[in-house]
Amino acid sequence: MPVGTAGTVKAVHQRELKEDIRAQIILGNTYHLYLRPGLDTLHKAGGLHQFNGWDAPILTDSGGYQVFSLSGTRKIKEEGVTFRSHIDGSRHLFTPENTMDTQRIIGADIIMALDECTPYPCSYRYAETSLQLTHRWLERCINHFKATEPLYGYDQMLFPIVQGSTYKDLRKASAETIASFGQEGNAIGGLSVGEPAEEMYEMTEIVCEILPADKPRYLMGVGTPANILECISLGIDMFDCVMPTRNARNGMLFTRNGIINIRNEKWKNDFSPIDEESDLWADKHYSKAYLRHLVTSKEILGAQIASLHNLHFYLWLTGESRKRIIDGTFARWKDQMVKAVSARI
Amino acid sequence: MPVGTAGTVKAVHQRELKEDIRAQIILGNTYHLYLRPGLDTLHKAGGLHQFNGWDAPILTDSGGYQVFSLSGTRKIKEEGVTFRSHIDGSRHLFTPENTMDTQRIIGADIIMALDECTPYPCSYRYAETSLQLTHRWLERCINHFKATEPLYGYDQMLFPIVQGSTYKDLRKASAETIASFGQEGNAIGGLSVGEPAEEMYEMTEIVCEILPADKPRYLMGVGTPANILECISLGIDMFDCVMPTRNARNGMLFTRNGIINIRNEKWKNDFSPIDEESDLWADKHYSKAYLRHLVTSKEILGAQIASLHNLHFYLWLTGESRKRIIDGTFARWKDQMVKAVSARI
Ligand SMILES: [Zn+2]
Ligand SMILES: [Zn+2]
Numbered sequence: 211m212p213v214g215t216a217g218t219v220k221a222v223h224q225r226e227l228k229e230d231i232r233a234q235i236i237l238g239n240t241y242h243l244y245l246r247p248g249l250d251t252l253h254k255a256g257g258l259h260q261f262n263g264w265d266a267p268i269l270t271d272s273g274g275y276q277v278f279s280l281s282g283t284r285k286i287k288e289e290g291v292t293f294r295s296h297i298d299g300s301r302h303l304f305t306p307e308n309t310m311d312t313q314r315i316i317g318a319d320i321i322m323a324l325d326e327c328t329p330y331p332c333s334y335r336y337a338e339t340s341l342q343l344t345h346r347w348l349e350r351c352i353n354h355f356k357a358t359e360p361l362y363g364y365d366q367m368l369f370p371i372v373q374g375s376t377y378k379d380l381r382k383a384s385a386e387t388i389a390s391f392g393q394e395g396n397a398i399g400g401l402s403v404g405e406p407a408e409e410m411y412e413m414t415e416i417v418c419e420i421l422p423a424d425k426p427r428y429l430m431g432v433g434t435p436a437n438i439l440e441c442i443s444l445g446i447d448m449f450d451c452v453m454p455t456r457n458a459r460n461g462m463l464f465t466r467n468g469i470i471n472i473r474n475e476k477w478k479n480d481f482s483p484i485d486e487e488s489d490l491w492a493d494k495h496y497s498k499a500y501l502r503h504l505v506t507s508k509e510i511l512g513a514q515i516a517s518l519h520n521l522h523f524y525l526w527l528t529g530e531s532r533k534r535i536i537d538g539t540f541a542r543w544k545d546q547m548v549k550a551v552s553a554r555i
Numbered sequence: 556m557p558v559g560t561a562g563t564v565k566a567v568h569q570r571e572l573k574e575d576i577r578a579q580i581i582l583g584n585t586y587h588l589y590l591r592p593g594l595d596t597l598h599k600a601g602g603l604h605q606f607n608g609w610d611a612p613i614l615t616d617s618g619g620y621q622v623f624s625l626s627g628t629r630k631i632k633e634e635g636v637t638f639r640s641h642i643d644g645s646r647h648l649f650t651p652e653n654t655m656d657t658q659r660i661i662g663a664d665i666i667m668a669l670d671e672c673t674p675y676p677c678s679y680r681y682a683e684t685s686l687q688l689t690h691r692w693l694e695r696c697i698n699h700f701k702a703t704e705p706l707y708g709y710d711q712m713l714f715p716i717v718q719g720s721t722y723k724d725l726r727k728a729s730a731e732t733i734a735s736f737g738q739e740g741n742a743i744g745g746l747s748v749g750e751p752a753e754e755m756y757e758m759t760e761i762v763c764e765i766l767p768a769d770k771p772r773y774l775m776g777v778g779t780p781a782n783i784l785e786c787i788s789l790g791i792d793m794f795d796c797v798m799p800t801r802n803a804r805n806g807m808l809f810t811r812n813g814i815i816n817i818r819n820e821k822w823k824n825d826f827s828p829i830d831e832e833s834d835l836w837a838d839k840h841y842s843k844a845y846l847r848h849l850v851t852s853k854e855i856l857g858a859q860i861a862s863l864h865n866l867h868f869y870l871w872l873t874g875e876s877r878k879r880i881i882d883g884t885f886a887r888w889k890d891q892m893v894k895a896v897s898a899r900i
Binding site: 506 | 592605823852
C-alpha cells in the first residue's frame with residue numbers, strides 16, 4: 211500500500227497511482243488527517259475518497275503510531291492517549307472509541323484498532339503491561355465499531371493489531387487473542403521499529419502460524435524490498451511503508467538489480483533509461499542522468515519521477531510474488547531476488 | 556512558453572506538458588543549464604531534448620538575464636559579462652560568441668542573442684550606452700552563429716532582442732536595428748522589470764509597429780493574463796513567464812473568472828472542482844478544498860496540481876486568443892477577458 215499520509219501519496223497524482231503504479235489500495239494516516247484538513251472538512255466532503263479523488267480502497271491507521279512518533283509530549287492512560295499536535299501544539303485525546311468515530315468520518319474501507327506500538331528495545335514487563343492495555347483497547351474498539359454505522363453507504367472493516375514486542379510468548383498470546391475476535395483481517399504492529407531483521411522475521415513467523423491463513427495478514431510499516439519478500443514467504447499479504455516515497459525524495463531507487471543512489475557521480479552521464487525492463491512510462495522516458503540532475507538540483511520533478519519509480523517497483527515486486535506463489539515458483543525466485551534487490555549498485 | 560529553468564518545468568511531467576497542457580514549446584535557461592548539469596553532460600546527451608525527454612521545440616535565453624538577476628557580482632565589459640555562480644561562487648565569462656556555442660550545445664531550436672537587460676528605472680544615458688553595446692554584441696552573435704553549425708542534425712534559429720528601457724526614441728532605433736538583421740523572429744527585452752504596465756504597453760506598441768508582422772514577435776518575461784491579452788492585441792506572438800508556475804507553488808490560481816488565492820479560508824469546504832469549465836483532467840478531478848489542503852500542508856501534489864492548472868489556463872488563453880483573432884472576435888472578447896481575469900475572487 212502506497213502511503214498517503216495527509217490524503218496524498220507525496221509527489222504522485224491519483225491518476226498515476228491508478229494507471230501507472232496500479233495501486234489497489236492506499237493508506238491514510240488518521241493522526242495527520244485529523245489535524246489537517248480536520249474531521250469537519252472530511253465529513254462535509256463525504257469522506258476521504260470524495261475529498262482526495264481516490265475511488266479505490268483506503269486503509270487508515272488508528273493514529274496511535276504517529277502520536278508515539280511525532281508528538282513530543284503524550285501520555286498513555288487507560289482511557290486513551292493525550293498528545294499535543296506537532297503543527298500547533300494544541301492538546302488532543304485519542305481513545306479506542308473516538309478513533310473508531312474518526313475513521314468512520316474519514317470513511318476508510320479498512321480501519322485499524324487503537325494500540326500502543328512499543329518501542330525497541332522494550333522490557334518484558336513493559337511489553338506485557340502494554341499488550342494487556344492494547345487488548346483492552348481492542349475490545350472497546352470492536353464494541354464501539356459494532357455500535358456505530360458507516361456514514362457514507364458502504365461497509366468498513368476493522369483490523370485488530372498483534373503486539374508483544376520481540377517476546378515470543380507475548381506475540382503468541384497476542385496472536386491468539388487477536389485471532390479469537392474473528393475480524394476480516396489481522397495486522398501485526400510493533401515491528402520494523404529498530405529491531406534486527408532476524409527478530410522481525412522470527413516474530414512474523416510465530417504470529418503467522420496463529421493468524422488465520424484465509425484472512426489477510428497485514429504487517430505494518432515494513433519495509434525494504436528484501437523485508438517484503440521474506441515476510442511474504444512467512445505468510446504476510448499486506449504491507450505499508452513510507453520507504454519507497456521518502457527514500458525516493460532523497461534519490462534512492464529500488465530496482466530488481468539492486469539499490470541505486472542516483473545522486474552518485476557515476477550516473478552523471480548515464481543516459482540509459484531509469485529502468486529498461488520496467489513497463490512504467492517514466493522509467494523508460496527519463497534517463498538516469500536526467501533524474502540525477504533533477505535530484506541534485508532539488509527539482510520537484512526529481513521527487514515525482516523517483517516516487518513513481520519506487521512505488522511502481524514495489525507494486526511489481528508484490529504482484530510478481532503473488533503470480534509466483536500461484537504457479538509454485540515463489541520460493542526459489544524469492545531467494546534470488548532477496549540477494550539481487552539488496553545489492554548496492 | 557512554459558518556463559523550464561533547469562531543463563524541467565517545475566512540478567510538471569513532460570507527458571503532462573504535452574498531453575494535458577498541450578505546450579508547443581518550452582523555455583530553458585542557459586545560465587542554469589550551463590551551471591547544472593553543465594555543457595559536458597548536455598553535449599554527451601546529444602542536447603537538451605535528448606537529456607530531458609522533451610521532443611518538441613525548445614527556446615533558450617542567452618543567460619544574460621539571470622547573470623544580471625541572480626549573480627551577486629558581475630561586471631559588464633565590451634568583451635562580455637563576467638559573473639560568479641550563485642551555486643558555488645565560481646567565476647565565469649559569457650560573451651556573444653560563447654553564448655552562441657553554449658546554445659548550440661544545448662541544442663535549442665530557437666536561441667537568443669546576448670544582451671544587457673537594463674534595470675528600471677534607468678537613466679537615458681545608461682540606456683543609450685547599454686543599447687549600443689547590445690547592438691554590437693548582436694552583430695558578434697550573428698557573425699558567430701553564421702560561422703558555426705548546429706551539432707545534432709537539425710536547424711537552429713537566432714532571435715535578436717530589442718532594448719532601450721522606457722525611452723521611445725531608443726526603442727524605435729533599437730527595433731529598426733533589430734529588424735534590419737532579417738532574423739526569423741524578433742524579441743523584446745527589458746520590459747516587465749518593474750515599470751508600470753502602461754509603459755510596458757507603450758513600448759511594446761512602438762516596437763511592434765516596426766518589427767515585421769510576418770515573423771514571430773516575442774515579448775520576454777511577460778506576464779499576468781491581462782498583460783498577455785493586452786500585448787497580444789499590440790502584436791505579440793510569443794511570451795514566457797515564470798508566473799504561472801511560481802505563483803502556483805504559492806497557491807495563486809489564474810482562472811477565466813479571476814485570480815484565486817487557494818490558501819484563503821473561503822475555499823476550505825468548497826468541494827467543487829478547481830475549474831468546472833476546463834478540459835484539464837486535474838481541474839475536474841480535484842476540488843478547491845483538496846487543493847487548499849495540499850497547499851496549506853506544503854504537500855508536493857499541491858504544487859503539481861496548481862502548476863498544471865495555471866499552465867493549462869495560460870495555454871488556453873493564448874490558444875483562444877489565436878482562434879478569436881482568426882475569426883475576428885478578438886478585440887471585444889479581449890476587453891471583457893482583461894477585466895475578468897484581473898478580478899480577485
Ligand atoms: Zn517503513
Ligand atoms: Zn515574468
